[in-house]
Structures are given as C-alpha cells and as structure tokens.
Amino acid sequence: MVGAVRHLSAAAGGRGSAVRTDAPTPARLRDLMLPIAQHAGASRKAIQARSQEKVDRVLTATNDLLVLAGPSAVTTTSVAARAGVSVGWMYTFFDDREALLEEVLIQGLVDLDERFDEAGFSLAGPNWRTTAAAGIDAFIDFLRTSTRMAGFRVLWFSSEFSGRMVQVNRAHDDALAAYLCDGVTALRSDAPDISLYLMAQTFIGLLDKGFDIAFRTDPSGDNAALAELRRAALAYLETFLR
Template structure:
C-alpha cells in the first residue's frame, strides 16, 4: 500500500509516475485500471501490454505513461485497489456474523468471492492466482487472511495465536482452490464451490473441535 507522506498524502508506489489530483485525471486513471483489469482477466498477464490497455481505455499511450511507467505499475495499482475493495466487502458482510456457525461464515465468504469475481469477470481469480506473473500482491491475500484471524478468535478462542495465523493461511489456500480448479469461474462454478465449501467446513469444524 502507498506510504503516507507528511501531511497525509499517499506516496506513489514503484512505477507510479504521479498521483492523479484533478477529477479528470482520477477518471482517466480509473478508466486505465478498469481496462487493464478486464484485459488481465481475459488474456493473462503475459499477453497484455500498455498499448492494449490504452486502446481498451480509450486513451493515448502517452496519457497512460503520465501515470504508469509500465504494466507492472498498473498491476500494482490494481492489487492495491482490490485489497481495499476486498477488505471492505469482507468487513461489511461479516461484521454481524461474528457468532455465526462455520457453515454460515463460509457461505458468506464464498458469496463475496462469487460477487467480486464477476465484476469484472475473472479479475479476482487472476489477482489471487498463484500462477499470476508477477505473483499476486501480498495485500490482496492479507485482506482475506487478517479477517479470518479475527473470526477464528471467536470460533476457537482457546487456539494459540500462532496456530490461528497458520490456520487462517491454510483456509486462504483452500479457498483459492476456487480458482485453481474452477479457473476464471471461481465460486460461480457450482460444482467447484460445493467441493471447496465441503473442504473448508470440514477443516474449520476440526479447528473448533481441537481447541
């Protein structure tokens, strides 16, 4: 995530040439990120370049280069944007579900995966995929893992903190089976979702019973 500068402004991340300040510039950057997200999900990282992104966004390559040095910088900005978006979605849906049964919590998380991976189709799966090149940003995965640690504190309060951290990482790994097996469909593939749900539910119940 960007590091705050004195005065509260966010410093540009590596590869980011400058941060948009005017409304018109912010809209241009948002068009670039939207276009890049669609293309990464459709074609994969290796098959996308800045010319394709600019054309999809309806802007000149020169305008794109005012804000991003290359497609790596665009991917980094997307990952940061989705870290915030995913974290907000998890907080909103799970805020009132702290005392819910494991099955209900798992269904809520899978519903979030399904909804976000449809807007645009396949992008969340791309960002979470271990095959993403460059690899998925830690922040996107951490947005999920940190919320799971909080829920495990409620589901298994006697669990040692170190094990809770490890268990949360295992749950994330199992959840990513949505994209390792279901590919771009993710949680919208009903057969894959059912199997991932079964694996998650079995594991989470074991965690609760062991403590």
C-alpha cells in the first residue's frame, strides 16, 4: 500500500482497539510517528508547563527503571514513586503500565526518525546506495550511542516487547516503508515483479532481524554481524533499484 500507513489491530485493552494509521505518508521522516502516537502511549498531551515537567519526570523514571532492572520493574506504582507523583495523577496521562512502555518506545522511534532525516535516508535517485547506507549507519549509531534512549533499547530487545508495543513498532515500520518506496525514482528492467511497498517492507525486515542478531548479546553490536547486515540489505535493494 504505497503512500499510506496500514491500519493495524492492537491487542485488547488500553487505548481502544487499534494502533491506527490511515493517514497520508508524512513528507518528513521525523514526522512518521505523529499519526501513530495519537493512538498509543500517553492518552493525552500535557498543556501546562507544570504538567509537562511531571510527565517528563515520569518518562525519565520509566527509562531509569528499564535500564536498572528491566521491563518487569516498571509498574505504575514504581514509576510514580520514582518520579515523585501520585499514581492517581499519573493515570491522567497513562492508562496503564503498557502505556508507559509504549511512550518510551514512541519517543525512541521519534529520535530514530530524526536521525534518519539528518542522515538523508532515502531510496531516491542515482545515489540511493549512499543514502540507504546512511540510513543503516544512522540506525547503528542510534543503538550504540543513544544514552537518552537507553530504556528503548532495553525494551526493544526484551521478551516483554509484545502486544501493543509490537503493533506500534509495526505501524512505524509500515510508515517507514511507505515513505521509502514513495521516493523510489528508477527501477531495474529485470527487477522482481512485486510492489515497491513489499520491497521496502522486506528491506526494513532485514534491518530489524539483523540488528537483533548483532545486538542481542553484544551491547556495542557485533561488527561482523553489522557488516553482513549492511551488505545483505544493500544487495537486496540492488535487485530492484538502479
């Protein structure tokens, strides 16, 4: 489905029954999460500066607990105590524990998309190899150096990365695939006869699995696995793009 993000059903519970996205593909990578975040994570946005400061403390506490003790340590009670807010106040913005974890995931993906934007991640034009490789390298750098999002990384590689969080991540992958395939400008004459959207989804799937292999046991990422990921992902695109 080129040009739009797929509607994805979410697990029951929490905020409604879907992580939704029948929205046009944003023009900038840094905006990919805007429609997705409306249906996941925090149930509302803080308007007042004082409330925003408390929300920031809640998310910092969630991130800290993820890093210190893993996802199982994150509960509404433990986060509220660490952030210095009441559980009742926290429910104003977060429906449950999973909403807290979703918001950490959302903020991490927003940070990643900003890095993609800065790197010029794209499949467009004759220099697509350079811009595709720049996107892969931006992802590697994000996983290696994003200390502000350390909780995101713990969550992404944990066994608790499931349910609604998986739906949010899939919605982001689909949005990224739509963005990338919309930018394609030239195909090989012998390219496989599949949609550009499926091509882009498969490319992103290669990245997701490759990063799992490279980082699951090595916090810095296994260099050999990352080199193979980069080679394999670009070789896959080479069968389509010219």
